[in-house]
């Protein structure tokens with residue numbers, strides 16, 4: 001199998017997505033965004049051994065490469081439409097490619113996003129996805145604009161994936177969602193992009209970000225979008241899954257939930273006057289959305305719990321430290 005057979009076999013789906021004037025197979029794709037919508041675009045790379053364990057299931061790698069990008073579109077309040085895939089492979093392994101592409105195409109079909117192009121090269125296993133979506137100009141969610149007094153809301157639960165990674169690195173290989181370890185590992189390998197939450201919050205939240213590097217680090221980015229802002233987090237309010245609680249060795253909420261990374265949940269700052277409308281819009285979102293604290297004028301991030309207040313550093317995952 002050569003490079004072009006590989007593309008035809010695994011990455012040239014028959015179905016033509018809506019708005020795809022020209023997809024896989026030419027020098028570039030031609031895309032038609034809906035009239036009046038802004039094109040939203042982002043790109044994220046996954047490197048084997050850095051973003052996923054070298055022995056992660058290949059269908060999970062395909063899923064995650066797309067999911068982390070859809071998460072960035074969700075954080076902008078966008079509707080996902082198209083994506084490109086740049087694949088660097090050490091060799092052609094057809095079993096790996098079949099599983100990888102099935103994980104990728106399954107999520108693409110679920111979210112109605114079309115693969116419109118990419119690039120295939122030889123080298124250390126690296127997957128780059130560039131995703132594109134659309135949003136009405138007045139609805140786009142940004143990282144900037146949060147203000148003191150805004151309430152902080154987060155989707156889903158925190159820290160599951162970081163605990164899943166710790167379990168995987170200790171050799172635990174439970175799959176599926178039934179036992180707690182399997183649930184946590186699944187949250188690492190197969191994050192669910194929070195598209196419905198992002199769309200519901202569009203036009204209602206004052207600022208938004210997705211949590212990839214850990215709550216404190218990404219909350220830090222949200223706070224940098226204003227002037228000298230800090231936050232109060234309430235320890236008892238942080239959403240933690242039963243599996244997380246069962247496996248947490250620290251005192252709760254624990255390091256993983258605060259700065260573990262790989263959550264791919266959405267964090268919103270909501271103005272007090274919009275809070276009721278925001279809660280109504282988010283109440284039927286499957287992942288749920290929890291108020292975890294509020295933004296302050298004092299630049300510290302403080303965790304309140306057990307009658308104590310603890311100042312936290314804005315630490316999280318960083319590639320160069």
Ligand SMILES: Nc1ncnc2c1ncn2[C@@H]1O[C@H](COP(=O)(O)OP(=O)(O)OP(=O)(O)O)[C@@H](O)[C@H]1O
Nearest residue numbers: 042043044045068069071072075209210211212213
């Ligand atoms: N090499 C680069 N050249 C140009 N812009 C970049 C480059 N790397 C990152 N950026 C931009 O910097 C900003 C922050 O990037 P970062 O990767 O931290 O965001 P993110 O994608 O939300 O985070 P994560 O990758 O953890 O999901 C984004 O707007 C991104 O487009």
Ligand SMILES: Cc1ncc(C[n+]2csc(CCOP(=O)(O)O)c2C)c(N)n1
Nearest residue numbers: 049050051052053212213260261262317
């Ligand atoms: C094998 C392995 N080691 C470590 C991690 C944790 N991790 C890697 S990158 C990242 C942040 C997001 O990346 P980026 O900022 O590049 O989008 C996190 C939390 C993992 N998932 N797999």
Ligand SMILES: [Mg+2]
Nearest residue numbers: 072075210212
């Ligand atoms: Mg992001």
